[in-house]
Amino acid sequence: xxxxxxxxxxxxxxxxxxxxxxxxxxxxxxxxxxxxxxxxxxxxxxxxxxxxxxxxxxxxxxxxxxxxxxxxxxxxxxxxxxxxxxxxxxxxxxxxxxxxxxxxxxxxxxxxxxxxxxxxxxxxxxxxxxxxxxxxxxxxxxxxxxxxxxxxxxxxxxxxxxxxxxxxxxxxxxxxxxxxxxxxxxxxxxxxxxxxxxxxxxxxxxxxxxxxxxxxxxxxxxxxxxxxxxxxxxxxxxxxxxxxxxxxxxxxxxxxxxxxxxxxxxxxxxxxxxxxxxxxxxxxxxxxx
Amino acid sequence: xxxxxxxxxxxxxxxxxxxxxxxxxxxxxxxxxxxxxxxxxxxxxxxxxxxxxxxxxxxxxxxxxxxxxxxxxxxxxxxxxxxxxxxxxxxxxxxxxxxxxxxxxxxxxxxxxxxxxxxxxxxxxxxxxxxxxxxxxxxxxxxxxxxxxxxxxxxxxxxxxxxxxxxxxxxxxxxxxxxxxxxxxxxxxxxxxxxxxxxxxxxxxxxxxxxxxxxxxxxxxxxxxxxxxxxxxxxxxxxxxxxxxxxxxxxxxxxxxxxxxxxxxxxxxxxxxxxxxxxxxxxxxxxxxxxxxxxxxxxxxxxxxxxxxxxxxxxxxxxxxxxxxxxxxxxxxxxxxxxxxxxxxxxxxxxxxxxxxxxxxxxxxxxxxxxxxxxxxxxxxxxxxxxxxxxxxxxxxxxxxxxxxxxxxxxxxxxxxxxxxxxxxxxxxxxxxxxxxxxxxxxxxxxxxxxxxxxxxxxx
Amino acid sequence: xxxxxxxxxxxxxxxxxxxxxxxxxxxxxxxxxxxxxxxxxxxxxxxxxxxxxxxxxxxxxxxxxxxxxxxxxxxxxxxxxxxxxxxxxxxxxxxxxxxxxxxxxxxxxxxxxxxxxxxxxxxxxxxxxxxxxxxxxxxxxxxxxxxxxxxxxxxxxxxxxxxxxxxxxxxxxxxx
Numbered sequence: 001x002x003x004x005x006x007x008x009x010x011x012x013x014x015x016x017x018x019x020x021x022x023x024x025x026x027x028x029x030x031x032x033x034x035x036x037x038x039x040x041x042x043x044x045x046x047x048x049x050x051x052x053x054x055x056x057x058x059x060x061x062x063x064x065x066x067x068x069x070x071x072x073x074x075x076x077x078x079x080x081x082x083x084x085x086x087x088x089x090x091x092x093x094x095x096x097x098x099x100x101x102x103x104x105x106x107x108x109x110x111x112x113x114x115x116x117x118x119x120x121x122x123x124x125x126x127x128x129x130x131x132x133x134x135x136x137x138x139x140x141x142x143x144x145x146x147x148x149x150x151x152x153x154x155x156x157x158x159x160x161x162x163x164x165x166x167x168x169x170x171x172x173x174x175x176x177x178x179x180x181x182x183x184x185x186x187x188x189x190x191x192x193x194x195x196x197x198x199x200x201x202x203x204x205x206x207x208x209x210x211x212x213x214x215x216x217x218x219x220x221x222x223x224x225x226x227x228x229x230x231x232x233x234x235x236x237x238x239x240x241x242x243x244x245x246x247x248x249x250x251x252x253x254x255x256x257x258x259x260x261x262x263x264x265x266x267x268x269x270x271x272x273x274x275x276x277x278x279x280x281x282x283x284x285x286x287x288x289x
Numbered sequence: 290x291x292x293x294x295x296x297x298x299x300x301x302x303x304x305x306x307x308x309x310x311x312x313x314x315x316x317x318x319x320x321x322x323x324x325x326x327x328x329x330x331x332x333x334x335x336x337x338x339x340x341x342x343x344x345x346x347x348x349x350x351x352x353x354x355x356x357x358x359x360x361x362x363x364x365x366x367x368x369x370x371x372x373x374x375x376x377x378x379x380x381x382x383x384x385x386x387x388x389x390x391x392x393x394x395x396x397x398x399x400x401x402x403x404x405x406x407x408x409x410x411x412x413x414x415x416x417x418x419x420x421x422x423x424x425x426x427x428x429x430x431x432x433x434x435x436x437x438x439x440x441x442x443x444x445x446x447x448x449x450x451x452x453x454x455x456x457x458x459x460x461x462x463x464x465x466x467x468x469x470x471x472x473x474x475x476x477x478x479x480x481x482x483x484x485x486x487x488x489x490x491x492x493x494x495x496x497x498x499x500x501x502x503x504x505x506x507x508x509x510x511x512x513x514x515x516x517x518x519x520x521x522x523x524x525x526x527x528x529x530x531x532x533x534x535x536x537x538x539x540x541x542x543x544x545x546x547x548x549x550x551x552x553x554x555x556x557x558x559x560x561x562x563x564x565x566x567x568x569x570x571x572x573x574x575x576x577x578x579x580x581x582x583x584x585x586x587x588x589x590x591x592x593x594x595x596x597x598x599x600x601x602x603x604x605x606x607x608x609x610x611x612x613x614x615x616x617x618x619x620x621x622x623x624x625x626x627x628x629x630x631x632x633x634x635x636x637x638x639x640x641x642x643x644x645x646x647x648x649x650x651x652x653x654x655x656x657x658x659x660x661x662x663x664x665x666x667x668x669x670x671x672x673x674x675x676x677x678x679x680x681x682x683x684x685x686x687x688x689x690x691x692x693x694x695x696x697x698x699x700x701x702x703x704x705x706x707x708x709x710x711x712x713x714x715x716x717x718x719x720x721x722x723x724x725x726x727x728x729x730x731x732x733x734x735x736x737x738x739x740x741x742x743x744x745x746x747x748x749x
Numbered sequence: 750x751x752x753x754x755x756x757x758x759x760x761x762x763x764x765x766x767x768x769x770x771x772x773x774x775x776x777x778x779x780x781x782x783x784x785x786x787x788x789x790x791x792x793x794x795x796x797x798x799x800x801x802x803x804x805x806x807x808x809x810x811x812x813x814x815x816x817x818x819x820x821x822x823x824x825x826x827x828x829x830x831x832x833x834x835x836x837x838x839x840x841x842x843x844x845x846x847x848x849x850x851x852x853x854x855x856x857x858x859x860x861x862x863x864x865x866x867x868x869x870x871x872x873x874x875x876x877x878x879x880x881x882x883x884x885x886x887x888x889x890x891x892x893x894x895x896x897x898x899x900x901x902x903x904x905x906x907x908x909x910x911x912x913x914x915x916x917x918x919x920x921x922x923x924x925x
Contacts, residue, residue: 003825005832010845013832017841065349065683074679099679106841108527114442115420116433119837127837132430134420135343135413137353138438142526144676146351150413152344179342180413269676272527275841299791299891423830431830435839435849443853447860454867461876462793462889469886485871486878489888490896491788491797492804493874498793499808500870504863507816511859518852722891723792 017120018105018248018275023230026205027123027196029187030229030247031213032239032265033098034281037223040096045071047218048100051188053174055155055162068149070185071100071215095283098215098224101126101147101185102268102276105247109139109148117182123196124229124277125187133181140182144269147184154179187226188213208234229277240265245279292385292572295729299722302568306714306721307470309563313711324703331697334690335410343413347688351680352672356691357411359665360698363547364404365445365519366540366660368452370548371397372512375455376505384727385576387720388568392559392706393552394456395715399705400551401449403698408442410694437521444515451511455504461487462497462719479712516544523667529606530614530671535598539591546588546630547660549581553653555706557646559715568716571644578643585634585656592631606676613674614666618684623666629659753904756883756920757911758892762790765893766800768914772897772907779900780907787881789894811869812862819861824854883920892917 048054048071055068078093080086087093103126110118110126117132118139140148155161156176170176173190177183195211208227216224227234229247240247243265244254250273254263264282338345348355371393378386409415421432421442432439464484471477487493517537524536533539556577560569599607614623633655636642642649674681709715759765765788773782788797798804831845838844871877881896888894897907904921911919 003829005829009832009836012836013845014843016843017838061344064347065352065685066344067350072679076678108840110838111433111435111840111842112437112526113433113839114436114438116431116837116839119839120841121837132420133414134417135415136411136421136438137413138436138522140350140353141672142528144527146675146677146680149350150343150353152349153342182413272676303890423826429833431833433839434827434831434853435842435846440849440852440856443856447856447863451859451863454863458867458870462791466791466889469889485876486880487876488878488881488884489789489791489894490881491790491801493876493878494790494793495798495804495806496808496870496874499806500866503808503812503866507859507862507866511856511863514852514855514859521852719792723794726792726794 024122024124026228026230028229028247028277029103029124029192029226030236030240030277030279031103031187031216031224031226032236032243032279032281034223034225035095035097035283036264036281036285037221038096038098038283039221040073040075040094041220042073043218043220044098044215044224045069045073047071047214048185050169051171051174051214052186053170053176055151055158056160057153057155058160061152066152068151068155068183070147070149070183071098072147073097074099097280099145099147100215100278101187102145102274102278103185103187105275105277106273108142108144108272108274112138112142114138123192125189125192126184127189128182128184128186130175130177130181130183135180135182137182144272144274148182149184150182151177151179205231208236239281240279243279243281247277248275250275291570291728292576293388293570293721293724293728294567295725295732297567297721297725299725302718302721302725303466303470305565305567306716306718307467309565309715310467310471310476310711310713317707317711321704321707324700324707327700328697328704329700331694331700334693334697338410338690339415345688346690347685348691349683349685351675351683352669352685354411354668354672356665356687356695357407359661359668360695361404361407361411362519362540362664362667363661364400364407364698364702366516366544366547366664367400367551367657368397368404368448368548369512369516369541369544370552371395371452372508373545373548374552375459376508376512379502379505380509384724385573387724388565388570388716389552389556389573389577390720391456391460391717392555392710392715393548394452394459395706395709395713396548396551396555398449398452398456399702399709401445401452402705403702405445405449406701407694407698408445437518437525440518441522444511444518448511448515451504451508455508457483458497458504459501459717460713461485462489463714463717465489466718467714476712513541516540527676528671529604529674529676530599530610531667532607533595533599535591535594539588539595542584542588542591543660543663546581546584547657549577549584550653550656550660552577553581553649554657557650557653559710563710563715565716568721574646574649575643578637578649581653581656582634582637585630585637589631589634592627610671610674614670617670618673619666619670622662623670626659626662626666629655630663633659751901752898753901754882754896754898754922755904755907755911756885756894756896757916758885758887758894758918759914760892760917762794762796762893764914765790765895766796768895768910769800771910771914775906775910777899777903777906779903780897785898787896789884789888789896791889791891791893806873808866808869808873811872812866815865815869816858816862818865820854820858822861823857824850826857827853882922885918885920887918 052070054070057067074097076095078087107126110120114136115132115134117129119127121127137150140150191211195206199206208231213226216226225235225239227236229237231237243263245252245265250270254261265279266282267276267279346355374386374390374393409418412418423432461484464480465487468480468484471480520536520540523531524533526532556569556574559565599611633652636652673684790797827850828845836844883896885894899907908919
């Protein structure tokens with residue numbers, strides 16, 4: 001009976017997140033990306049295309065903004081080119097920022113979906129249920145990072161998205177999405193689930209390094225580290241701790257100090273309180289190139 | 290000048306209004322055909338979009354919403370003044386609403402029906418639209434009640450069904466008139482069925498009065514809540530240019546505004562086509578025009594409040610969106626909105642214009658153009674200049690599919706409205722009789738007490 | 750004793766009122782003014798209610814019931830649905846969040862109110878109704894009708910009263 005179920009679990013149903021009593025246990029997947037190490041080579045993006053069956057939309061649609069890159073490398077340039085004391089060429093001030101779904105703890109996209117197609121999972125991911133999605137695109141409208149990608153066309157049946165022989169390389173663990181649904185970075189959830197299940201059957205937890213995301217695996221400079229934030233020994237946990245970045249804060253304590261600090265860790269748009277699960281390490285080098 | 294002649298014979302009222310139900314002229318069929326053709330354009334676009342995918346609308350990342358949502362708000366907004374005339378003015382005992390509220394209510398219903406279609410057209414997977422309905426199912430899956438879109442669905446369902454009921458209940462006595470006056474045929478059968486055996490007995494009238502009043506009381510907060518909820522679609526989000534506290538009242542004012550402008554347009558058309566000069570009189574037109582002017586100023590004020598509060602805030606992203614609206618790609622449309630929405634209505638302040646039908650017709654169309662632009666300017670610029678810089682250097686223009694759908698929606702609305710006008714009386718006969726009766730009683734009483742001469746001068 | 754229906758038409762409310770007053774003050778055997786009299790008018794006219802005396806209207810009770818039912822049903826349906834949906838967090842908000850539920854409860858309150866009010870109207874006004882035995886299309890135009898039901902014996906007295914007050918037309922029919 002639904003009402004009795006409701007009353008029984010009342011406290012559970014009134015629980016808020018992530019600034020409350022119950023942290024994720026035993027898994028909270030998180031990432032940290034060292035921008036100092038990032039060379040903007042796009043290997044992560046390519047790996048993501050291969051791993052997650054992303055459609056290759058072609059030049060025209062790319063230019064149109066209908067591209068499907070879950071993991072994108074953003075280019076930014078310093079604007080002091082030609083000014084006095086400024087740079088000679090714009091590329092000198094180039095910076096790269098790998099951007100993908102930040103798997104927010106309090107994701108703005110989740111509340112607005114009319115059908116509940118996107119939810120927060122037990123292990124701290126922002127999940128997307130393709131079958132449930134009706135394509136209202138409200139999630140993307142409300143995403144501060146604009147990292148959600150919509151299937152504007154039916155890519156599986158579109159020419160040249162996956163030429164005949166390429167179909168053979170589609171990842172069988174990942175569905176191929178049809179038109180009209182929203183999709184986004186999943187932190188390679190298919191790998192996480194496989195690792196979690198294996199570990200569970202062996203009666204243990206997933207160790208650090210046992211599971212890698214495709215982008216992490218492909219990164220030549222190891223700029224991306226990924227792991228379980230709950231695990232005190234994991235590399236990600238140690239990095240977050242070293243940088244004094246806490247998951248459930250909208251303003252880190254270290255940022256209150258006026259004096260310059262050695263700490264490089266920050267999260268993007270933290271002040272909007274989405275509580276993202278990706279920490280970036282600020283660039284120290286003068287230029288990426 | 291009086292709102293209505295007090296000595297119109299009741300039989301003449303019946304006769305005049307029923308004349309509007311007679312077989313239409315040739316021009317009617319021509320316009321109807323044009324409306325259907327317009328609808329056909331939209332249908333064609335929808336079939337194309339359905340088969341190929343949403344991409345044909347030219348939307349992209351980050352421009353996820355476009356003209357569909359803008360037109361959706363426009364049509365919802367238009368529906369609000371029907372309620373204003375029929376419910377708010379009813380409670381305020383403003384009896385000049387009586388000759389004109391019926392078509393305004395029909396307008397409410399039909400513009401809601403048009404708005405509902407835009408939701409469907411907007412969806413990427415319209416064939417799964419039922420996922421958004423709260424119905425028990427074996428999957429144990431419910432819609433997400435936290436989403437403002439779901440509140441929208443609920444509010445629109447409530448509003449549409451309540452408006453249809455309100456329109457119908459208010460029409461029962463008139464349907465009985467039609468039943469009594471029509472010759473045998475399908476019309477007579479239809480009216481006999483719909484009038485539910487109404488005979489105007491004292492018991493029927495007694496319950497009718499209370500019901501009408503009660504439903505009117507419900508409709509007012511409902512109408513306000515509907516457009517506040519539409520505003521929540523934007524206000525509840527985190528995006529700059531949308532996340533504004535004054536949005537709900539701003540949207541409601543905008544809704545009443547565009548609705549009143551549409552009422553002026555339809556008033557002029559019906560008055561001319563059906564020769565309703567006796568009922569849709571110039572003094573009544575003057576009253577709506579003044580009402581429109583007042584609402585236009587409220588809208589202008591709320592607009593200014595929005596700009597000012599963004600300007601004086603420390604929210605740089607919102608400021609950037611505002612600057613971009615005024616100077617970026619959308620600048621011509623944004624300034625067009627300001628011109629049509631805030632400058633054009635200033636002409637309505639002049640007495641001579643308040644009864645000048647050709648000018649009013651043009652002004653009312655311009656006002657609605659302004660209000661359509663307003664909705665577009667709410668939806669689109671936020672996408673091209675959001676919080677996140679990666680999305681900034683990318684412009685997008687709606688494709689012919691989107692424009693075709695907007696174009697077709699006017700055909701759909703015209704089609705519904707024209708059919709309504711020929712099947713149902715677009716002026717409420719029994720209420721015009723009431724108005725005439727009560728006003729003549731009033732004058733008689735004044736005459737008896739000798740105050741007539743004094744009051745007659747000051748009244749209008 | 751067999752029954753008879755009479756319908757008299759008047760051109761204005763004053764005459765109709767006078768007729769009702771007279772019917773009320775005259776004792777006629779086989780005719781009860783409170784039960785057997787129906788006034789039909791083309792417009793809703795508060796004075797008719799006045800001269801007919803207080804008759805109760807019960808639509809408001811339907812409204813009250815409907816609105817409360819709608820609101821309660823709305824709140825519990827929504828909360829129960831949320832509690833039974835795969836209990837997953839959305840945006841860090843509670844699984845049963847109050848503010849959105851209040852919005853929806855409000856809508857359901859109005860929905861219930863409107864629907865049940867109209868249902869109440871149909872019940873209280875007896876619609877859809879079987880057409881009464883005597884009816885004139887003039888009632889829907891500009892005349893006031895007074896429909897009475899009486900025993901055969903009283904018919905002539907009633908007719909006399911109707912004629913006295915300048916009835917435009919009197920229809921009669923032997924009733925059931």
